[in-house]
Amino acid sequence: MINPYKKNAKLVLNNGIVFPGFSFGASGTAVGEIVFNTGMTGYQEVITDPSYYGQILTFTYPEIGNTGINLEDSESDITVKGIIVRNYSSNNSNWRSLKNLNQWLVEKNIIGLYGIDTRALVKVLRSYGSMNGALTSEDKTVESCLKIIYETPKMEGLNLSKEVSTKQEYFWQNTTETDFDIRQKLSEKPNKLKIVAIDFGIKKSILNRLVSHGCEILVLPSSSTLEDVLFNKPDGIFFSNGPGDPSTVTEGIDLARSLIEHGEIPMFGICLGHQIFGLALGGSTYKLPFGHRGLNHPCGNNNQIEITSQNHGFAIDPNSLSKEIVKITHYNLNDNTVAGLEVNNKPIFSVQYHPEAGPGPHDSDYLFKKFVSLMLDRC
Template sequence: MSNPYKKNAKLVLSNGIIFPGFSFGAPGTAVGEIVFNTGMTGYQEVITDPSYYGQILTFTYPEIGNTGINLEDSESSICVKGIIVRNYSTNNSNWRSLENLNQWLVKKNIIGLYGIDTRALVKILRSNGSMNGVLDSENRTVESCLKMVHETPIMEGLNLSKLVSTKQKYLWRNPTETDFNVGKGCSENPNKLKVIAIDFGIKKSILNRLVSHGCEILVLPSQSSLNDVLSYKPDGIFFSNGPGDPSSVTEGIDLARSLIEHGEIPMFGICLGHQIFGLALGGSTYKLPFGHRGLNHPCGMNNQIEITSQNHGFALDPNSLSEDIVKITHYNLNDNTVAGLEVNNKPIFSVQYHPEAAPGPHDSDYLFGKFVSLMLERC
């Protein structure tokens, strides 16, 4: 006999496998790509990372919610469609906590499933690759769930960054203050480096790290033109992280190509921004079987290793990058995928991981300093 205090829910995968469990968070039905994150901490940052837009996230760590939810750690207003956990905690304990995970998920309209064997689910995803699925707490039939899954586009070919990018420019001054009425001239402070950030789904922590290194940031929409960017006379240009298939972000690829051809403005790309740089330089990307999503990915070369935070489902094909144009600076040491590159004879570089480390290790924070140094050399 079922427990009357638990509402039944289920996950239905596109291959027909069903995981019965229980509902928490918001009620309803969500369909999207099922992926997993191996991090043991930082669930609030992960859930609000725009790079997960359109996805349903499985946490491999078995207990989620212990530290509750606070005002500081959300990376954006963009959230995952749903989350899957082994257990979730309503008994949260942290000095910053203001509410528990379940209350917050309801407010954010994020559907949750708990009580399933997440180890078994992750083994399926690792063996068969990430796939679409349905989270359902409305007692839909399996047949109707499978119909929804098969009518939902797969991730390849989707330009999701245009859906999460800002619709209007804004000046990022500090973690709590933004200004949406900025005129021409990026900086109001002549002592700060003027950086244009192209928003493909940017995280708050990236902006904060740039500010902490002495930059003033004007964030522009992903579909900004070359003239839009150059009109502010920036000291540097940053291409952000974001969701979806990088090869579909044609406006970002065209902008990156034009900026690379234009001149000597220092440029830095992270995650999707890294892939866009590679595509703009003549490379190609491909979908990883189950992606890299976690806080302990080793990257490096020549006996230099960084432990990095990652969240991406696509990678650059190293054979598509010309050595005459691009130097590969980092590999992911788990599978030898491209994790960093530099443009030959130009102040342009990018990495496939997240040096802002929110959440994650701080091994790669020096990359923000490298970007600043390239700008200072040209001031």
């Protein structure tokens, strides 16, 4: 029996599997790559992570929306195309909450689907890999949805970072002070270090953590040239996270290659920035079956293991990297993919995960301190 108080909606996958459910948030149709995130918290940060640009996000945690939406936790103005949940809560309770999730999704024009078995959907994605799909609250047939899906490009070959990168340079001076900042007395900082951050889809929390560690930041577009960067005489250079296929970000790869050859300025890359470093060092990347998206991915080496926050669908092929040029420093301990590297004899390193932990654990925050130390050694 159709419930008259719920509006029907459905998800149609590229392989023809259909998940009927109910609509919330904005109405309409969204088409994109269907991915899943295993985090148990931080849904506002996740939905506004630019690395999800062009994707429809499934939350494996069974109920989303309990703490509502606030002004502080959005990572950017960019959002996912749609979200899929088992249940959503419009009865939110949190001292910072200003509105419920459903209201916010309507304002942001994000289409939502609830009432499906998200466990079954995730099993499909793990078995067949992430794939394009259509999420719709409109009266569309499965056949018409499949037609739209087949006309939508796959993630391989898409340069999405240019879509989300800033168009104009800007300074960032905000900070995020945490309890462990106070314990470590990071407020007792040296003179400000000047960072040039290349924006491939950067998150607010990353910028805040760099400022908290004593940096002032000039954010530049992803299309910036070597001359643009060196003109600002930075103490360090940061390559950010971002969406899409890293092999298509040719301007970023060329910039990284030139800066690595320059070799005198400390450089730190994360996520897409890490993959760009790998490509600039002569390596290659490949698409993972269903990616790494969540807050509890173990990464490390024989000396140290970190629980990390991750959001990516591509990885560096370890066999494509020259041991004479680069050292692999971290592996994802779930599947042994490359999770960190550093350039031999140069102050350049990168990690596949998000050390700012927006959201997630703080195991990797030391990497910002490592970056600062490399800069101080050269000041």
